[in-house]
Amino acid sequence: MNIGVVVFPGSNCDHDCQHVFRDVLGQDVTMVWHKETTLTGLDAVILPGGFSYGDYLRTGAIARFSPVMGAVKKYAADGGLVLGICNGFQILLEAGLLPGAMLRNQSLHFICNDVHVRVENAATPFTNACKPGQVLKIPIAHADGNYYTDPVTLAGLQANAQIVLRYCSPDGKVTSGANPNGSLDNIAGIRNAAGNVLGLMPHPERCAESVLGNDDGRLILSSVVEGIKKRPVGV
Amino acid sequence: MKAKIHVTLKQGILDPQGKAIEHALDSLGFKHAANVRVGKYMELDIAEQDKAKAEAEVKAMCEKLLANTIIEEYRYELQ
Numbered sequence: 001m002n003i004g005v006v007v008f009p010g011s012n013c014d015h016d017c018q019h020v021f022r023d024v025l026g027q028d029v030t031m032v033w034h035k036e037t038t039l040t041g042l043d044a045v046i047l048p049g050g051f052s053y054g055d056y057l058r059t060g061a062i063a064r065f066s067p068v069m070g071a072v073k074k075y076a077a078d079g080g081l082v083l084g085i086c087n088g089f090q091i092l093l094e095a096g097l098l099p100g101a102m103l104r105n106q107s108l109h110f111i112c113n114d115v116h117v118r119v120e121n122a123a124t125p126f127t128n129a130c131k132p133g134q135v136l137k138i139p140i141a142h143a144d145g146n147y148y149t150d151p152v153t154l155a156g157l158q159a160n161a162q163i164v165l166r167y168c169s170p171d172g173k174v175t176s177g178a179n180p181n182g183s184l185d186n187i188a189g190i191r192n193a194a195g196n197v198l199g200l201m202p203h204p205e206r207c208a209e210s211v212l213g214n215d216d217g218r219l220i221l222s223s224v225v226e227g228i229k230k231r232p233v234g235v
Numbered sequence: 236m237k238a239k240i241h242v243t244l245k246q247g248i249l250d251p252q253g254k255a256i257e258h259a260l261d262s263l264g265f266k267h268a269a270n271v272r273v274g275k276y277m278e279l280d281i282a283e284q285d286k287a288k289a290e291a292e293v294k295a296m297c298e299k300l301l302a303n304t305i306i307e308e309y310r311y312e313l314q
Contacts, residue, residue: 057275058303065300094303101305103244108251148248148306182249 001228002028004042006072006088008063009034013049013085016205020221021046024208027225034066043228044081045072047088049141049203059102059144060090069095081125081227082197086142089189089199098192098199099157100149106182110143114214115180117188117202118168121161124191125227126198129219135172136165136216138202140180140188145201147183147190157190165189165200236281238293240311242302243274277301281313289313 003021007014014031022029030042039045053062063069069091076082076097084092092098105111114137119130130136149157157163165188169178179186181201189200204217244250253271260268283289293311302309 057301061300061303101303103248103306104251106249106251108255150305182251 001043001225002030002041003224004030004032004039004045006032006034006045006047006068008050008052008066008091010052010054011048011050011087013087013203013205016203017046017048017085020205020208020218021225024218025222025225032068034063034068036068037071039068039071039075039080042075042080043231044083044224045075047072047082047084047091048205049086049088052087052091055087055144058094059087060092060094063087063091064095073097076192076197079194079196079231081224081231083126083224084197084199085205086140086145086201086203089201090144092197092199097197098190099153100147100190102144103146103148103182104144105142105146105180110141111145111180112139112141113180114139115188115202116168116170116172116178117165118172118174119164120166121164121191123161124164124195124198124223125230126191126220126223127164128226128230129223133172134219135168135170136202136219137170137207137214138204138217138220139206140202142181142201145181145183147187147201149184154184157187158185160193162191162193163187163189164191164198165202236283236286236289237314238279238281238289238311239314240277240279240293240297240301240309241274242277242297242307242309243272244306245308248306286313
């Protein structure tokens with residue numbers, strides 16, 4: 001399998017993603033420079049975390065106009081798997097591949113901490129290795145992760161099981177106290193209506209090996225590998 | 236022609252920076268300040284003499300890039 005990791009100017013989790021998919025999960029990885037305009041031969045595309053274009057104007061606002069994003073849009077429209085992590089999630093929102101927008105964290109702080117998230121939908125190509133309701137401990141590292149959308153869109157996300165991960169307490173309770181950034185409905189990760197695009201704020205690539213003391217993130221990234229196997233041929 | 240563009244969070248969307256500034260003003264004794272909203276100010280030169288065309292262009296810039304209309308609103312003046 002060949003996993004594409006897009007590299008924007010200012011991406012800084014691209015090599016972590018490469019390391020986990022290649023060295024931990026044993027897959028081929030292609031680094032895709034943001035000036036590329038085609039994505040051929042890739043089984044999934046990762047938009048990694050970082051500070052693309054210095055977060056100027058708004059997080060993800062400039063990166064979404066990178067040449068590669070035209071190809072990512074087409075790739076997603078054709079049913080390919082697209083995973084956006086942290087800044088990658090912010091780019092997917094700005095690009096309109098996922099609904100909503102990110103506001104500054106309610107505390108105004110950049111938060112770099114382990115948090116707990118509950119798997120609300122385990123029947124996705126990004127969570128199939130998890131059990132429904134499973135609690136994962138994964139770090140977040142962001143200043144703009146306070147997810148917002150209008151009430152109609154939120155109701156749609158809820159009704160269609162598009163909310164895939166929600167911030168929760170260590171024992172799996174979704175409470176305002178467990179919400180690190182003020183995110184609407186404790187949203188940590190959402191998928192699109194078609195189910196082939198996921199954005200999440202936590203960083204699974206930072207906790208995918210037991211030598212690091214936590215390998216919960218491996219469940220998300222190994223789900224992608226399993227998810228590819230279950231895709232219809234040719235997509 | 237010069238365009239002066241203001242982008243702010245929509246009314247009803249919590250502005251934590253505005254709140255922090257409001258609390259700071261309050262603690263400095265400015266008891267009459269309320270509803271602080273923080274935004275961005277941008278100005279740019281636009282090589283277009285026709286005011287209507289320039290306005291259409293600035294509006295398109297705001298819609299496409301300068302503001303995220305899910306959470307922000309914008310206004311501009313042309314001189």
